[in-house]
Amino acid sequence: MNLLLNIAVDGIAYGMILFMIAVGLSVTMGLMRVVNLAHGGFALMGGAIAHWLIEKGGLPFVGAAALAVLGTVAIAMPLERVIYRKIYGFGELQQVLATIGLTFLIIATIDFWLGSSLLGIPLPETLQRSVDLGFRQLTAHRMTVIVVGCLVILGLWALLERTRFGILLRAAVDNRDTASALGINTGHIYMATFALGAGLAALGGILGAELLPIDAYYPLRYMVLFLIVVAIGGLGSILGSFIAALAIGLVETAARYVLPDMATIITYTLVILFLATRPQGIMGRAS
Amino acid sequence: MKEFRMMTALAAVCTLGVTSAAADDIKVGVIAPFSGPFAQYGTQYQQAIEAYQALHGTTVGEHEISFIYKDVGGVNPDQSRALAQELLIRDRVDYLAGFTFTPNALAVGPVITQSETPTVIFNAATSAINKESPFYLRTSYTLPQVSIPAAQWAFEQGIRTVVTTVSDYGPGIDAEVSFKTAFEEQGGQVLDSIRMPLATTDFTPILQRVKDDAPDAVFTFLPGGPPTFSYTKTYNENGLRDAGIAFLGTAETEEVNLQGLGDMAIGLNTVYHYSPAHESEANRAFLTALTDLHPDAVANWASVGAYDGVHLIYEMVKATGSDGPAAIEAVSSLKWESPRGPLEMDPETRTVIQNVYIREVARDANSGLLQNVEKGVIATVGDLGWTQ
Numbered sequence: 038m039n040l041l042l043n044i045a046v047d048g049i050a051y052g053m054i055l056f057m058i059a060v061g062l063s064v065t066m067g068l069m070r071v072v073n074l075a076h077g078g079f080a081l082m083g084g085a086i087a088h089w090l091i092e093k094g095g096l097p098f099v100g101a102a103a104l105a106v107l108g109t110v111a112i113a114m115p116l117e118r119v120i121y122r123k124i125y126g127f128g129e130l131q132q133v134l135a136t137i138g139l140t141f142l143i144i145a146t147i148d149f150w151l152g153s154s155l156l157g158i159p160l161p162e163t164l165q166r167s168v169d170l171g172f173r174q175l176t177a178h179r180m181t182v183i184v185v186g187c188l189v190i191l192g193l194w195a196l197l198e199r200t201r202f203g204i205l206l207r208a209a210v211d212n213r214d215t216a217s218a219l220g221i222n223t224g225h226i227y228m229a230t231f232a233l234g235a236g237l238a239a240l241g242g243i244l245g246a247e248l249l250p251i252d253a254y255y256p257l258r259y260m261v262l263f264l265i266v267v268a269i270g271g272l273g274s275i276l277g278s279f280i281a282a283l284a285i286g287l288v289e290t291a292a293r294y295v296l297p298d299m300a301t302i303i304t305y306t307l308v309i310l311f312l313a314t315r316p317q318g319i320m321g322r323a324s
Numbered sequence: 325m326k327e328f329r330m331m332t333a334l335a336a337v338c339t340l341g342v343t344s345a346a347a348d349d350i351k352v353g354v355i356a357p358f359s360g361p362f363a364q365y366g367t368q369y370q371q372a373i374e375a376y377q378a379l380h381g382t383t384v385g386e387h388e389i390s391f392i393y394k395d396v397g398g399v400n401p402d403q404s405r406a407l408a409q410e411l412l413i414r415d416r417v418d419y420l421a422g423f424t425f426t427p428n429a430l431a432v433g434p435v436i437t438q439s440e441t442p443t444v445i446f447n448a449a450t451s452a453i454n455k456e457s458p459f460y461l462r463t464s465y466t467l468p469q470v471s472i473p474a475a476q477w478a479f480e481q482g483i484r485t486v487v488t489t490v491s492d493y494g495p496g497i498d499a500e501v502s503f504k505t506a507f508e509e510q511g512g513q514v515l516d517s518i519r520m521p522l523a524t525t526d527f528t529p530i531l532q533r534v535k536d537d538a539p540d541a542v543f544t545f546l547p548g549g550p551p552t553f554s555y556t557k558t559y560n561e562n563g564l565r566d567a568g569i570a571f572l573g574t575a576e577t578e579e580v581n582l583q584g585l586g587d588m589a590i591g592l593n594t595v596y597h598y599s600p601a602h603e604s605e606a607n608r609a610f611l612t613a614l615t616d617l618h619p620d621a622v623a624n625w626a627s628v629g630a631y632d633g634v635h636l637i638y639e640m641v642k643a644t645g646s647d648g649p650a651a652i653e654a655v656s657s658l659k660w661e662s663p664r665g666p667l668e669m670d671p672e673t674r675t676v677i678q679n680v681y682i683r684e685v686a687r688d689a690n691s692g693l694l695q696n697v698e699k700g701v702i703a704t705v706g707d708l709g710w711t712q
Binding site: 043044047050051054148152153154155156157159165167173174176178247248249250252253254257258259262289290293294297298300301302 | 360361363364492518519520521522523524525526528529530532533549550553554557561562563580581583584585586620
């Protein structure tokens, strides 16, 4: 019984971190249909800026995190205008090559700026405390991630389904030509959505850093993780990514409790089996 | 990186000039990663080599010693062998050095045996490498050399039950096996041995299991950087520290990433052969030379491995110039004072015999930086894995 509770708590906490680091990709690659392998690069940017602001600027965690997310958005917007606008029109393979190239650029820039060692993002005292759940301890940080994860999914749902921007975005994504013929400024919509994706990537990088620490090679190290979450969830579905992240978190955590030596093999085997039987993912539309 | 390119260019230019001029030039080819995720190793080696040359000059007797750096990228045995051949045939180097990863070191075995080129391993720590060619010399360490003393020290401290958690790859398994054998020989009990997949990102389940087993200590082996960060974080947060389960490691708290670990690293115990906090004249001289040249440089075991490796090469050149077999013979039981403490070559294993230190992470009162403070020493340990 205790084991099941442990698996549930740790699985959800881990799954929520996976969701936080992948949700930005779910926006750019899922909604905007651009194979954005540079997603991890934006997460790295956010983490690196937060690290720099806290360590060198002496800012408190929350302020640094907010500024880092804004900073990443500020870098992403001109990037969208100059580079991504061209990438949208590419074929899938060219998108892969272009965005992986961008990833290498970001890695080299961070390496040049801050070096290739760990870039710690120290948490405030309140988030480091362990909270007693009765049968075990969980850190305040992980509970915060769970809460923020829930807020992000609710916020995105409201934004996409309940606002005018959401309607415009869905229209622009489904048929860009018709949307712009109807007078929708698709360029602005795309830029705003891309900025949202980059901002979420940065937020995920910062909040997930306790588990997936930031260093210059972050984007390459965890690229497979982001992609698995989005692929299992189904392209274009934020809810799908959410369910997928929690499922992967639970499966991997259960495997680590029961058969730690085999945990990676078990998880990836299940991923392969799932994608073989349902290639469009949990919530994806069959093509 | 730019600096490295310039160095290579410089080295290449020097080489061009020299082949026609003085035959009395000794060239050393350094094969290491200078780009990619492991570039830190190459940087550490190069900085240490420059520090050694700043302290001891670039000439030995009539010989001018120069280094040629080659980038192997990462774990890439084929590239390692190709670079070794290129260095030996085109650049006509007299010595090889570097080698961060075991497969890269093993790959050059047949080549150096054929060309009779003394090859100094700065890092690769698998015991069996030196059996593959009589021309390997090693100035780093081997995993049994630090894991076995760790087991013995733990038992002396009154620790009777241990769970081992190691990353599931060659070095991790070496560490697990040596630790377990030694600890059980002492009369201790290893409750569980968990091998963690290299891709593990969340260590909570594993450490929760350790906590439920309630051992006196947890012994671990992890690659430096991100895995160590998450592991120690979880160790603290899941209450293993509060439950009195001692942390026992080897290289986990290495200096390049130590500051990134932050306060959670304070109090962690490791058993290892070098800490820049080592109190000695030789170490201070090394660190001063290093930071004079590179103000941002952080010394760790890779730096000291290279520094001592260069010393070995200088001694070989001093004794015999560039005669490979004679050079190996000349230093086969060399003794010297290294920044890490007294060192001695073992003629059989050709790995250094050295002190192994018991260290604890603490904050330095002056600089405010974290460091590995030596609080005990196990004198002169050889390569305990040689006969395993």
